[in-house]
Structure formats: structure tokens, C-alpha cells
Amino acid sequence: MGESISCDININHLTRVEGHGNIRIRIKNGKVENASWDVVETPRFFEAILVGKHWENAPILCGRICGICSIGHTLASIRAVENAFAMVPSLQTQRLRLLLKHMETLQSHILHLYFLVAPDFLGTDSVLELIKPHGDEVQRAARLKLLANDGGDLIGGRRLHPTRTVVGGFTMLPDRIKLATLRQRLHAALADLNKTAELFGSFAIPDFTRETEFVSLKSDGNYPFIGGQLVSSDGVLREEEEYLTMSNEYMVSHSTSKWSKLSRPSLAVGALARINNNFASLHPHAQDIANNLGLHPVSHNPFMNNVAQLVECVHVVQDSISLIDELLGSEWQEPRQTVTPRAGAGTGAVEVPRGILYHWYQFDKDGRITRADCVIPTSQNNANIHYDIIALAQKLAAQGKDDQEIRLLAEMLVRSYDPCISCSVH
DSSP, X not given: OGGGOOEEEEESSOSSSBSOEEEEEEEETTEEEXXXXXXXXXXXXHHHHHTTOBGGGHHHHHGGGOSSSHXXXXXXXXXXXXXXXXXXXXXXXXXXXXXXXXXXHHHHHHIIIIIIIHHHHTTOSSGGGGTTTTHHHHHHHHHHHHHHHHHHHHHHSSSSSOSSEETTEESSOOOHHHHHHHHHHHHHHHHHHHHHHHHHHTSOOOOOOOOXXXXXXXXXXXXXXXXXXXXXXXXXXXXXXXXXXXXXXXXXXXXXXXXXXSSSSOEEOSHHHHHHHHGGGSOHHHHHHHHHTTOOSSOOOGGGHHHHHHHHHHHHHHHHHHHHHHHHTSOOOOSBOOOOOOSEEEEEEEEETTEEEEEEEEEOTTSBEEEEEEEOHHHHHHHHHHHHHHHHHHHHHHHTOOHHXXXXXXXXXXXXXXXXXXXHTO
């Protein structure tokens, strides 16, 4: 049956993703002649902008790299500066930063799952078409996203581009009564997440696998989000400052974004990579959700990244409740440590919603940046998306699928990575 199909699919540009990327698939008489994932965004040169800037300005500037991961970019930038200056944040600062990071993870994953992914499974082109037939689900999504954004406001001073997060700590600490109220709302949100798990459990996840290498931060007993060692599912283990040997960026002619590889021609980062590498350190409630939805590491089905994001939503809400309990169980300490700049270099690795993010800066003795490097999660995923597109096209051609089915599944495949394409052309 597959020998008879021919199609020429040109998606220019893919919708319901951030930024501009194209899918090309050409099949003739059942044989795939071409299949590719092309990033066509204009480079933004953030690293060049940073050169000559004072250390204190780096987190403020880098938070503007992304409107979705502004918290993650800010925290990676702060960590890079603090590591260069040999600073160790206080336990209070570490807890508040992780709590803020959790709010970003929750709002981004919910945005992706309900607003960008669910329409594919429910047979519509947009979440707007779901408002009438699935009003309860849309309201649930809005409730969860509002909760996460309000948490960002409370801890970071603003839901996007936080104002209170600085090198050495925070400029201002959250109101303790409002922190207790946030805890109550987080606890109530668990019912909404259980309902979300029921919804995604009703979806038919496409049956497609291609073995690849998953890269993430490594668990030290806690599910990793900020700093630490780097690990791959193929057994590679590196220190945080060795990020260049983990990401191995390179250029290809049909993409304005760099690609990455490690032990294989491509690698994957993101929620599925984190869970594949660190399943044992997930909260038990999150593990139960994963098991119920058929996510058993190591999963090589990229469509399961959507399920992995949902599992992480449960984990970050449960962990946020514990963090607030710890914060409210002790008196506030000084919000910010004294910063003493020095010549040197530092790396900050942070797990943002789409995968591991690296910032690296080199400073002169006055604390001005002389060199900078930012490696974005989607740039690490681009090669993997490309090779997945080829393998998916070959499988669908062999099955004799028609143009419409191939087009939809190719679009869903790219969306499952939750790409942030504009960031990837840093």
C-alpha cells in the first residue's frame, strides 16, 4: 500500500509554536525523498550585547531573551555570575529561587498542554474553538495558569521579567501571609491537575519511537532544576562548567539555529529527558500520574513529552507546597548577600520548561563581561526534531498514510517538543 503514495508537504510557518520554523516532507511512490525541520528566525546576538556590560545588568538583560522563560534566563544568568564570583546563595535564597522556578514551569507547561497541544487531540485548530464545547477544561487551564502567574508576582515581583531576583539574593522578600495563601491555592490546584491527567489519559498518544540520547541535570536526591552535574541517558556525566562538551553546538546550512549532539547524531532535552534521567526523584504523586498515563522511563516516544510536562506540573506543585512549609517554618534572614566582583568565569545551568539552559560569562577585575555564551534548550533539540521528522515520514509512508494525516502528525511531533524557536537563534 505504501508504494503508491506521493505527497509534497511544505508548512511555512508552523503554527501554535513560538517563533518561525518550517516542515518539509516530499514522498514519491512511497519513498521519502526529502524531510526536514528548518529554523528560519533571524539571529538576535544577545551574547554580543552582553560584552562590556556590568555584572549587575546581565540578569536584567538576559531575562529579556524570552517572554516565556524569563525567570529561567534570569536565574541562569544570576547563577553564572555567582559561580564566577565564588558566591554560594543562602538556603533561604535557594528555596525562594526554586519556588519561583516552579511557578514558571507550571505556567509554561499548562500553556503548552491546554492552549497549544490539546486542540490537536480534540480536533480543532485553536483553543478558542474549545471554549464552548470544553468550557470546564478551558476554565481549568486559565485557573492553573493564573495561579502560577500570581506566584511569580509574589516571589519575583512580576510574573514576567522578575524584578526582585538579583545576584546575591532578592531585593525584597514575599509577604508571609500571601505566601500562606499561595500554599492553599497550590493545594487546591491538585484537583485540577488530577482532572487534567484524566483528560490527557483519554487522548490517543501517537505510536512512534526513535531511540535518542536524553540530556538533563542530574538528581542529587531531589528532582533537579537549578545547577549541578549534567547527565545523559547514554551514560555521559559532566560537571556544570563542562557544558560545551555536553552541548557540542554546530551549524547546518538550512537552519539559522545551531544544532547539538553528544554520543549520537542528535540529543533531546526537556521534560521527557528530565524524567527519563531522574524518575526516582519525582514526588510519589507525580510518579503515580506517570504510571497511570503509561510514561515508563526510558521512553523514546517524543509525543510523551506532553505527558512528561503534565507529570512535572504535579511534581512542582507538590514540591512548592513543601518549600513554602520550609520557608514559613523559619524566620526571614537578610534577603541579599554582599557581592564582591572579581576576574574569572562562571557557568549557570538551569532546567527551563523546554530543557537545560546554559549561561556562561567571563569577567574582568572590575566585573565587566568580556565574553558570553548562552546555549538554549530548543537549539539542543533542533537536530533531534529534524531526525524525528525523517523517521516519522518514513514510517507514515510505509503505512500509506495520506497527506492530511502526515501533515497533522508532523505538526504534532514538532509541537510535542514545545519549541521556543526565537530563543534558539540566540
